[in-house]
C-alpha cells in the first residue's frame with residue numbers, strides 16, 4: 770500500500786512559547802533539579818555559569834538565561850581561538866556614513882523592523898547581533 774503523500778498546501782502554524790516556559794527548576798526523575806554552579810576555563814579566563822542538575826542521574830539542564838550565557842562563553846572561546854566563521858564584505862560609503870550589506874544566506878529569515886546591536890571590541894573590531 771502506498772504511503773499517503775503530504776498535502777501540497779501545508780498550513781503555517783504560529784505559536785508563542787511562554788518566556789517562563791524554559792525557566793528552572795526542571796523536573797527529572799520526579800524530583801526538582803537543583804541549581805549548580807560550574808566553571809569553565811577559556812584560554813586562562815575562568816567563566817562561571819549555572820545549570821539545573823538532577824540529583825539522581827546527574828543530568829544538567831539549562832534554562833534560557835543559562836543557555837544564553839553558555840552560548841556567549843562558547844562564542845568568546847571561538848573568538849579567542851579565532852575560529853568564528855567569518856566573511857569578508859566590502860564596506861560601502863554613501864558620502865556621509867559607512868555601511869555594509871549582509872549576504873542573502875544570512876538574511877533570508879530576517880524581517881523588517883529587526884534591530885542590530887553592535888558590541889564594540891575596538892574601533893575596528895565589532896560584533897553584530899541581530900535581534901527581533
Ligand SMILES: [Zn+2]
Pocket residue numbers: 797798823824825826827828
Ligand atoms: Zn534525572
